[in-house]
Amino acid sequence: MIKKYRPKLIITGWILLGIIGIFLLSMGLSDFMYKISINYKLSTKILLIITGTVLIIFSVTKSYNNVIKYVCKSNGNKDLNREDINNIIYRERVLSKGPKIVVIGGGTGLSVLLRGLKEFTSNITAIVTVADDGGGSGILREDLGMLPPGDIRSCILALANTEPIMEKLLQYRFSEGKLKGQNFGNLFLAAMNEICGSFEMAVKETSNVLAVTGKVLPMTLEDVVLYAELENGEIVKGESEIPKRCKEISSKIRRVYIEPKESYPLIEAIEAIEEADLIVLGPGSLYTSVIPNLLVNNIVDKIYESKAPKVYITNIMTQPGETDDYTVLDHVKGILSHSRKDLLDYVIANTGEIPQEVLKKYTSDGSKPVILGENDERILKEKGIRLIKENLIDIKKDYIRHNSILLSQLLVEIAKKKPIKSS
The missing domain is CATH 3.40.50.10680 (CofD-like domains)
Structure with a gap:
């Protein structure tokens, strides 16, 4: 069976990674973690800020690239510029609400x-x-x-x-x-x-x-096979034969x-x-x-x-x-x-x-x-x-x-x- 491309699942994974990055960044910037860093004389604050920032950038980049791949795939793998891609994404959002x-x-x-x-x-x-x-x-x-x-x-x-x-x-x-x-x-x-x-x-x-x-x-x-009962009582078998027979004998269809x-x-x-x-x-x-x-x-x-x-x-x-x-x-x-x-x-x-x-x-x-x-x-x-x-x-x-x-x-x-x- 042909393998199905699942862009939503992939993009969701990168978004989750970004959320983790935001969480780590927030912890790194918090007074609570700062106090812990001083007490233990560690660079926990700096480490968390750097790790969180890297994860956010990585997440945004990967999510964007997967969106681009999906849009290009949905449009016959055409070479699209940024304006085309933005228009397609906007259009898809509108159509999905139709x-x-x-x-x-x-x-x-x-x-x-x-x-x-x-x-x-x-x-x-x-x-x-x-x-x-x-x-x-x-x-x-x-x-x-x-x-x-x-x-x-x-x-x-x-x-x-x-x-x-x-x-x-x-x-x-x-x-x-x-x-x-x-x-x-x-x-x-x-x-x-x-x-x-x-x-x-x-x-x-x-x-x-x-x-x-x-x-x-x-x-x-x-x-299934289609049949027609004509007004003269005749039964005709087959979708392609029904109009032919009706024309031949000039009889209309009563029911199919x-x-x-x-x-x-x-x-x-x-x-x-x-x-x-x-x-x-x-x-x-x-x-x-x-x-x-x-x-x-x-x-x-x-x-x-x-x-x-x-x-x-x-x-x-x-x-x-x-x-x-x-x-x-x-x-x-x-x-x-x-x-x-x-x-x-x-x-x-x-x-x-x-x-x-x-x-x-x-x-x-x-x-x-x-x-x-x-x-x-x-x-x-x-x-x-x-x-x-x-x-x-x-x-x-x-x-x-x-x-x-x-x-x-x-x-x-x-x-x-x-x-x-x-x-």
Whole structure:
């Protein structure tokens, strides 16, 4: 197992040494010790003063050096000047006092949100779906019998504090040979899974290596398979097959469920939910990324019992074969029908307009903006759910994403119980 660096323990040791030095120095300067020194005709006073001073200087120097090592390690072992280090230490102190936020979901939407959240708090726990069975993750799952690493990898990288080249390496996808289509980060997690002996430890140690802000946890350690019951009664097996089949036969999803049903969340996930200042669902694929997390035994009850506000973030665009023509209310109904009718306190929805040239790319694939239906706001209010409307559009390389910084600001304000003006 990879040896864990424990800066707090090391620094505490040097501080203790400094305290001893201060104690000895104080004794050396006291009248009591001075009188003893005269009585015994010894240089006890001078000896204690010198020893105490040396220990204090030694303690301060060692503590500072260990802080520098830790800061550099946390920032990818970069060469940092004194001003950079002071700014990082100050920032870490501020972030460590940020609200405890639990984010539940998977896919691109979750990783985008996490990149924004880590700018406001370091107390983040991401609970990530492991129902994926497509692409490179699906191949590794089938070949090695491990949990799918794809969504976990994306979230780890979103929260990592590492060199850009390391992120590029872990995001690299092979284009030729037998590894064609495989992601290096997935292979890295697969190797860590073998080295550490379990997927849970592989995720933890990878997070340590990449100096992750907060925690990334799989929704369960069970090898779960996602199923969907369609409105025509057909049962579809497999996360990757569900939207394909829905498109083929033009049938919507009635409900999803997982097998085996006896699957349980990690103890760390339950503890994070119990201690949370805010619990967030989404953004992400409604039926294949967000809801699967709610199907694990006891998780809905634990979320409901938490005193933290519960927020659902709707997607900006519908997903072909999964949420065709869904409004904001349709998304909310999907969440509530797979949990309980009084689970949510807030819903955050985008009301910003998408540029037509970008929108064309999505509409050609059958995707549309998720809009508020005529009665959505009234019905949500009747359900006791507060709707927060905001322009959350962020266009990057012609891809529509949530504005992670603005979205994170809204979430932090809710966590801190600050009043929010809904546009």
